[in-house]
Amino acid sequence: MAEIIVVTSGKGGVGKTTTSASLACGLARRGKKVAVIDFDIGLRNLDLIMGCERRVVYDFVNVIQGDCTLKQALIKDKRIDTLFVLAASQTRDKDALTEEGVKRVLDELAADGFDYIVCDSPAGIEKGAHLAMYFADRAVVVVNPEVSSVRDSDRILGLLSSKTQKAEQGNGGVKEHLLLTRYSPKRVATGEMMSVEDVKEILGLDVVGVVPESMDVLSASNAGIPVILNEQSDAAHAYDDAVARLLGESKPLRFTEEPKKGFFARMFGGG
Amino acid sequence: MGLLAFFRSKPTSAQVAKERLRIIVSQERSKRGGGPDYLPLLRKELLEVIRKYVNVSPDAIQVNVEREDGHEVLELSVALPEQPSP
Numbered sequence: 001m002a003e004i005i006v007v008t009s010g011k012g013g014v015g016k017t018t019t020s021a022s023l024a025c026g027l028a029r030r031g032k033k034v035a036v037i038d039f040d041i042g043l044r045n046l047d048l049i050m051g052c053e054r055r056v057v058y059d060f061v062n063v064i065q066g067d068c069t070l071k072q073a074l075i076k077d078k079r080i081d082t083l084f085v086l087a088a089s090q091t092r093d094k095d096a097l098t099e100e101g102v103k104r105v106l107d108e109l110a111a112d113g114f115d116y117i118v119c120d121s122p123a124g125i126e127k128g129a130h131l132a133m134y135f136a137d138r139a140v141v142v143v144n145p146e147v148s149s150v151r152d153s154d155r156i157l158g159l160l161s162s163k164t165q166k167a168e169q170g171n172g173g174v175k176e177h178l179l180l181t182r183y184s185p186k187r188v189a190t191g192e193m194m195s196v197e198d199v200k201e202i203l204g205l206d207v208v209g210v211v212p213e214s215m216d217v218l219s220a221s222n223a224g225i226p227v228i229l230n231e232q233s234d235a236a237h238a239y240d241d242a243v244a245r246l247l248g249e250s251k252p253l254r255f256t257e258e259p260k261k262g263f264f265a266r267m268f269g270g271g
Numbered sequence: 272m273g274l275l276a277f278f279r280s281k282p283t284s285a286q287v288a289k290e291r292l293r294i295i296v297s298q299e300r301s302k303r304g305g306g307p308d309y310l311p312l313l314r315k316e317l318l319e320v321i322r323k324y325v326n327v328s329p330d331a332i333q334v335n336v337e338r339e340d341g342h343e344v345l346e347l348s349v350a351l352p353e354q355p356s357p
Binding site (some may be wrong): 147150151154155188190191193194198201203 | 283284285286288289291292293295296299300303
C-alpha cells in the first residue's frame, strides 16, 4: 500500500519544496520506494531543488493528458536508486490538472509498488493546492514560527479536515503533522520568536520535526542537492529525525535549544 | 520609571504574537463552521444591551467559543471606552 503524504503550508516561501525534497530523500535512503511530485503547475521548482532540472523531458501534465507514459515521465534520482521525481508542467493552463487525472497517476504509482508518494503542494489554496492534498493519507504542514505562516497553516488545517477524500469519506481523516522550519533557538530564548510549544498550542497538532534556520538550506538549493544529504548540517539531521518520526520511531526534538555556553565563554563573551 | 515598572515587565514580542494568533485563529475557526451559528446574533444583541448603558463601538465586543480538551468556553470580552459617557 502506497502512503500519500502532502507537504503543504498555505503561505509561500516557508520551505515546502525544501521539505518535500528532503523527506523524499530521507524515506528513499531508508530503502523505501518513493516518488515526489511537484504540484506547482506553471512554477516548476522541485526539479531544481532535486538537481534534475536538465533531465525533465515529460511532466505531470503530459502524463495526465496521455502524451507519454508515467514511466517516461518519472526521473530516477542519480544518488538514491529508489527515488523518482515527477516534475510540474510549465503550462499556464490552470485546468491542466484534474481530479481524475491526479487519481489515475497516484493509482498507477501505487500499483507500481511505490511505498511513499510525496506531493509538494503549491502555495495558496487554489486548485493545485487542493489537488495536492485531496488524496493524501497524511499531511506535513510546514510552518515558520511567525504570525502569517501560523495563521495560513490553520486555514490549511481547516481544508485538510473538510476538503479531502479522507475527510469526505469520514474514516478518520488525514493524519496531520507540523514541521517547523527556520527555527532560531537563540531568538526564542530572547523572546523574539514563538517557540515550538507556542506554535503547537495555537495549532493543536503534534510536531514531526523542527528544522533550525541554517545557511546550508540555501547552499543545498544552489547545488541542487537536498539539504538532508549534507551530513555536516544540523538541518539535515533535523530532517532525518522527521523522517524517522514519520516512520513511527520516537525521537526527542533536537536543535530547539541554544547550545549552552561554558563558564569561561560566558564570563569572557567568547563564542 | 520606578521599581514597579521594572517588575511589571513588558510582554516579549513572541508573547504578543502568540496572543494575537490565539485570538484570530479561534475567531477564524469559529467562522469556518466549527462554531455555533448563533454567535453573530448573540454578538449583535449583546451589543444592543450594552449600548443601553455604555457607549461602546461595534467592534468593542468579541464573542468567541473556544474548545479546550472536551469542554467549550464561551468567551465574551467588552472593551469599555476610556471616558464613561455622561
